Amino acid sequence: MQAELTVDLTAICDNWRAIDVLSAPDVETGAVIKADAYGLGAGKVGPALLAAGVTTFFVAQAEEGVILRQAIGAGPRIFNFSGLMAGDEQALSEYQVIPVLNSIEQIEAFKSGPCAVQFDSGMNRLGMEPMDVARMAVQIAKLNPELIMSHLACADAPEHNMNMAQLTAFAAMIDQFPTGKKSFSATGGILLSKDYHFDLTRPGIGLYGGLPFVDAKPVVRLDLPVIQVRDVFEGEPVGYGNTWTAGKASKIATVSGGYADGIIRSSAGFHLYADGIACPVIGRVSMDLLTVDVSALKTVPTHLSLLNDVQTVDVLAELAGTIGYEILTSLGGRYNRVYVNGT
Ligand SMILES: *Cc1c(COP(=O)(O)O)cnc(C)c1O
Numbered sequence: 001m002q003a004e005l006t007v008d009l010t011a012i013c014d015n016w017r018a019i020d021v022l023s024a025p026d027v028e029t030g031a032v033i034k035a036d037a038y039g040l041g042a043g044k045v046g047p048a049l050l051a052a053g054v055t056t057f058f059v060a061q062a063e064e065g066v067i068l069r070q071a072i073g074a075g076p077r078i079f080n081f082s083g084l085m086a087g088d089e090q091a092l093s094e095y096q097v098i099p100v101l102n103s104i105e106q107i108e109a110f111k112s113g114p115c116a117v118q119f120d121s122g123m124n125r126l127g128m129e130p131m132d133v134a135r136m137a138v139q140i141a142k143l144n145p146e147l148i149m150s151h152l153a154c155a156d157a158p159e160h161n162m163n164m165a166q167l168t169a170f171a172a173m174i175d176q177f178p179t180g181k182k183s184f185s186a187t188g189g190i191l192l193s194k195d196y197h198f199d200l201t202r203p204g205i206g207l208y209g210g211l212p213f214v215d216a217k218p219v220v221r222l223d224l225p226v227i228q229v230r231d232v233f234e235g236e237p238v239g240y241g242n243t244w245t246a247g248k249a250s251k252i253a254t255v256s257g258g259y260a261d262g263i264i265r266s267s268a269g270f271h272l273y274a275d276g277i278a279c280p281v282i283g284r285v286s287m288d289l290l291t292v293d294v295s296a297l298k299t300v301p302t303h304l305s306l307l308n309d310v311q312t313v314d315v316l317a318e319l320a321g322t323i324g325y326e327i328l329t330s331l332g333g334r335y336n337r338v339y340v341n342g343t
Pocket of ligand 1: 034151186
């Protein structure tokens with residue numbers, strides 16, 4: 001039996017609307033659904049967001065754009081952050097995926113059609129350096145890009161002086177391009193201030209219920225089925241490496257779910273929940289299994305909850321020494337995915 005991953009599409013749409021009202025009415029709110037909608041399923045999330053009113057989507061690879069186009073049909077715009085890489089041409093044109101051109105090389109490789117251009121405002125990851133922008137200004141203007149964009153490195157830290165430095169750098173670069181829409185902010189930047197919004201925003205994690213959007217509705221629930229329950233005596237070890245030994249007689253449940261399913265092995269101090277009662281995960285996380293001390297439960301239910309309103313994606317991330325983004329995108333292929341519908 002597989003664990004059950006419940007994805008609340010209504011909550012995703014509500015989160016998109018909640019982010020949308022943070023910017024002025026004339027600012028468009030797009031949706032980033034790269035990496036299979038942060039692991040939750042672009043084929044389901046895309047159509048739900050489309051129905052909620054999203055008309056501009058972003059993916060990270062041409063191949064993701066193809067899958068998304070097949071899911072949402074013709075009409076809405078799909079931009080591809082990685083732009084135009086060797087071999088992408090046919091997929092991009094056949095499925096109307098718009099490349100975000102990131103370099104002089106990509107601009108020179110681009111033949112015709114709609115495009116966007118990315119400027120590097122200081123993150124030094126993707127996009128053209130200010131010097132290249134100045135040198136290529138005529139060619140860039142001739143492309144008549146639908147969007148000129150850049151990306152913030154430290155938007156989740158509102159006090160970081162990098163934010164203002166990048167804003168200043170971006171403003172100086174776009175000054176040379178009065179026409180065409182500008183886009184600067186992902187979830188973190190949207191929350192900074194309206195100065196960072198420009199014409200089109202690009203929220204991702206906030207849609208999926210993650211920080212830094214503290215007001216997000218939770219989107220995922222994960223319930224792991226119990227395979228076996230046993231009693232252990234004081235002094236008996238549990239799991240690989242004998243890392244846990246019963247300090248007193250205990251009841252141990254073995255549940256289906258492990259690091260092959262994205263439950264990070266180095267996580268420390270997390271729980272599985274039975275009707276609000278927190279049962280500590282003990283011993284090592286193995287590939288397919290977790291062991292849980294369920295001594296506090298009168299009866300052991302068929303499933304124990306790993307992700308819920310108490311132990312959210314970000315709580316689990318903190319206990320695993322990572323970020324919610326990584327927890328979401330690590331959710332494995334062995335879950336039975338159940339979608340709660342709605343717009
Ligand atoms: C991933 C990404 C986003 C979305 O970021 P979130 O922090 O998830 O909102 C926006 N823009 C670019 C360029 C990205 O790579």
